[in-house]
Amino acid sequence: xxxxxxxxxxxxxxxxxAALVIIALSIxxxxxxxxxAGLMANQETTNALTNNLSSTITDTSExxxxxxxxxxxTLSSRFAGFGFRQESSSSAGSPxxxxxxxxxxxxxYGGFGGGDIAGQFGGMSQAGTPMNASLYADINSIKNVATVxxxxxxxxxxxxxxxxxxxxxxxxxxxxxxxxGVPLTSELINSYNVLPSNIVKGRNLQSGETxxxxxxxxxxxxxxxxxxxxxxxxxxxxxxxxxYEPTSFSDxxxxxxxLLDAQTITDNTDYxxxxxxxxxxxNTVDLVVEDIRTLHPEVTVTxxxxxxxxxxxxxxxxxxxxxxxxxxxxxTQATAIQEIIVVVAATSLIVLFVMLYTVxxxxxxxxxxxxxxxxxxTVMAQFILEGLLLSLIAGIVGVVIASFxxxxxxxxxxxSVSSSFGLAAGGGAGGSAVAAVxxxxxxxxxxxxALGGAMVLGILGTLYPAWRAAKIRPAxxxxxx
Amino acid sequence: xxxxxxxxxxxxxxxxxxxxPVKALTDLSLQVNKGEFIAIMGPSGSGKTTLLNVIGCIDKxxxxxxxxxxxxxxxxxxxxxxxxxQDKMGFIFQSFNLLPYLNARENVELPMESxxxxxxxxxxxxxxxxxxxxxxxxxxxxxxxLSQGEQQRVAIARALANEPAIILxxxxxxxxxxxxxxxxxxxxxxxxxxxxxxxxxxxxxxQVANHTERMLLLKxxxxxxxxxxxxxxxxxxxxxxxxxxxxxxxxNCSTCEKALFETDELFVK
Numbered sequence: 248x249x250x251x252x253x254x255x256x257x258x259x260x261x262x263x264x265a266a267l268v269i270i271a272l273s274i275x276x277x278x279x280x281x282x283x284a285g286l287m288a289n290q291e292t293t294n295a296l297t298n299n300l301s302s303t304i305t306d307t308s309e310x311x312x313x314x315x316x317x318x319x320x321t322l323s324s325r326f327a328g329f330g331f332r333q334e335s336s337s338s339a340g341s342p343x344x345x346x347x348x349x350x351x352x353x354x355x356y357g358g359f360g361g362g363d364i365a366g367q368f369g370g371m372s373q374a375g376t377p378m379n380a381s382l383y384a385d386i387n388s389i390k391n392v393a394t395v396x397x398x399x400x401x402x403x404x405x406x407x408x409x410x411x412x413x414x415x416x417x418x419x420x421x422x423x424x425x426x427x428g429v430p431l432t433s434e435l436i437n438s439y440n441v442l443p444s445n446i447v448k449g450r451n452l453q454s455g456e457t458x459x460x461x462x463x464x465x466x467x468x469x470x471x472x473x474x475x476x477x478x479x480x481x482x483x484x485x486x487x488x489x490x491y492e493p494t495s496f497s498d499x500x501x502x503x504x505x506l507l508d509a510q511t512i513t514d515n516t517d518y519x520x521x522x523x524x525x526x527x528x529x530n531t532v533d534l535v536v537e538d539i540r541t542l543h544p545e546v547t548v549t550x551x552x553x554x555x556x557x558x559x560x561x562x563x564x565x566x567x568x569x570x571x572x573x574x575x576x577x578x579t580q581a582t583a584i585q586e587i588i589v590v591v592a593a594t595s596l597i598v599l600f601v602m603l604y605t606v607x608x609x610x611x612x613x614x615x616x617x618x619x620x621x622x623x624x625t626v627m628a629q630f631i632l633e634g635l636l637l638s639l640i641a642g643i644v645g646v647v648i649a650s651f652x653x654x655x656x657x658x659x660x661x662x663s664v665s666s667s668f669g670l671a672a673g674g675g676a677g678g679s680a681v682a683a684v685x686x687x688x689x690x691x692x693x694x695x696x697a698l699g700g701a702m703v704l705g706i707l708g709t710l711y712p713a714w715r716a717a718k719i720r721p722a723x724x725x726x727x728x
Numbered sequence: 729x730x731x732x733x734x735x736x737x738x739x740x741x742x743x744x745x746x747x748x749p750v751k752a753l754t755d756l757s758l759q760v761n762k763g764e765f766i767a768i769m770g771p772s773g774s775g776k777t778t779l780l781n782v783i784g785c786i787d788k789x790x791x792x793x794x795x796x797x798x799x800x801x802x803x804x805x806x807x808x809x810x811x812x813x814q815d816k817m818g819f820i821f822q823s824f825n826l827l828p829y830l831n832a833r834e835n836v837e838l839p840m841e842s843x844x845x846x847x848x849x850x851x852x853x854x855x856x857x858x859x860x861x862x863x864x865x866x867x868x869x870x871x872x873x874l875s876q877g878e879q880q881r882v883a884i885a886r887a888l889a890n891e892p893a894i895i896l897x898x899x900x901x902x903x904x905x906x907x908x909x910x911x912x913x914x915x916x917x918x919x920x921x922x923x924x925x926x927x928x929x930x931x932x933x934x935q936v937a938n939h940t941e942r943m944l945l946l947k948x949x950x951x952x953x954x955x956x957x958x959x960x961x962x963x964x965x966x967x968x969x970x971x972x973x974x975x976x977x978x979x980n981c982s983t984c985e986k987a988l989f990e991t992d993e994l995f996v997k
Contacts, residue, residue, distance in 0.1 A: 249837070249838075249841050253827075253829075253830070256829040256830065257829060259829075260828075260829050611825065612825070612827060615819075615821070615825040615827075616827075616838070617810060617813075618784070618786060618813060618817075618819045618825075619813065619814070619817075619818075619819055619838060619839045619886065619887075620810055620811070620813045620814025620815070620817070620839050620842075620890070621810065621814075621838075621842075622810045622811075622842075623807065623810070625842070720786070721784075721786045721810075721813070722781055722786045722787060724786075724819070724821060724825055725777060725780075725781065725786075725821065725822075725898055
């Protein structure tokens, strides 16, 4: 049809102007595409984070309920763990004489305990003073004890470092990894949480296995080993069967293997560092603790209370993270809406001014068209079509720009949810809750919406100039310059 | 069917320049027959263009009646006038007013767009019209590739597109050199002769005006003089210099050999 043909020809008449308009419009449009795309990515990230945190909170809740019926039994260590669990010493509330024989004053800094917290700080020469395995039988026979897991936990580190603390000097190693040997019995594996549950690659350890190891993500990086690889631990080769994601700080460096393997490679045959006692119910914990203290006053008994505190603390951090991510998403949405309004206004104005200029420039031509019998409607349609075509071309160019620039543009224009949650999660959840940051991408709906939006803007911006064009008097054709 | 194509009675047109009313046309009456070739002359500001605009339905009269091919246009509302322009009028402008981005044929097709549905029919007619004005073979040239005379020919073909009742020409030779001027006036005279097209032409060029049938002299919005032209293309006439008879189509008097196109005098019969 003539109208379309003329619109195309009119646009191509002023190539540089058309190009400039198209560039300006397409940049605006690519911004308009990128903002919702970025918003969607932020939404996805927040959703992923929400899901991740929700499941972490569920896991944590399970841990809490399990922890309530757990008791850790350790011999107080000379060096084990400092700072964190000063109050956890079995002797805290006990009369004198309860000090373990090896105690040299520093024992009040806490039994090591293989607990969730101390592991992180277990960078001492030894993870704890090994206790003889026969202790196991004694405790296992106490009333209300469901089962007992004997655990050997040994820290391995390389660099020695001297640490001065409270007037005393300690030789300290930076822990590279912590070997945790647990009895691989089907009962302990299946019914009690002696092994991590968060397997991200491969599988968990299985009942009766030997010569195999389950690494944390940190371990995997340290050994540079994946599932199926052989790692050398204290000069003994182990096959990596799986990699788990730690659900707490303290697990970060812990690798799991069978108790026997751990005892063998660390030269601790028949020795263990702690016992994890599972009581029949959380109600019987106090009774069992009492019995253990009576039976073996030299050991440190830790109830699930501290673990509980820590888990609750973590949970509150998760909640905060979630809240902050959601608040950040809301503010991002508000920003996005403002930016889109600005861009829509700017784009419409660009079209408006360019088309107004074009109308002025073509006054005589329009007058001629009207003199030779063009109706107001046809003249108006001609201009609207021109604006529409211009914005459609710009829309397509904008989509092309956005298809590769959307991530950059949206990160420039939108406060990122991921950065805010990354901070919160990093502090609270030890990175375990950090969801994969969703990437900004375009989808068909967005592209269609953008092209539609471009055309609406084209029409909006052209409406007034086109009306002005329609109002031009045919007598303008007679004007001779 | 009446022979009268245009009947103007007591036409007055008043413009307002600020608060000052300016009378462009005063109580003007005029009758134009079908097939006439008329020149409207007069100094600038005499109202010639205003008259042309009123006839062309571009301007509405302040008072009076304008009967155009059976339609009273003075009472036609503004938004219907375009239809009359489209059906009844063909415009020729001093500066040709071709659309620069369309080729010759497309320019000629423009007025037909809403009248002739078939694209091939439009094309065919446009090509025919271009060959009538002597531009066969140049259909696909854009205006900037045509000479000024050729551009005006395209404009004339465009004016003929819808077979208008009247062709209105506003200084059609005003932008042309003498050679092109002569050719365009010959073309208009020929169209008038062969197709019977009614032409009303505003000009201040007496050489051009001499070749019409009737010359009207406007002054202060009134027709102050009316003369008969030579119209050498249409009728046998007499040489204004030696009174010998001139044959149809002669450019020079065959007796005194004076050029009939080169004088600035207005010949009075």
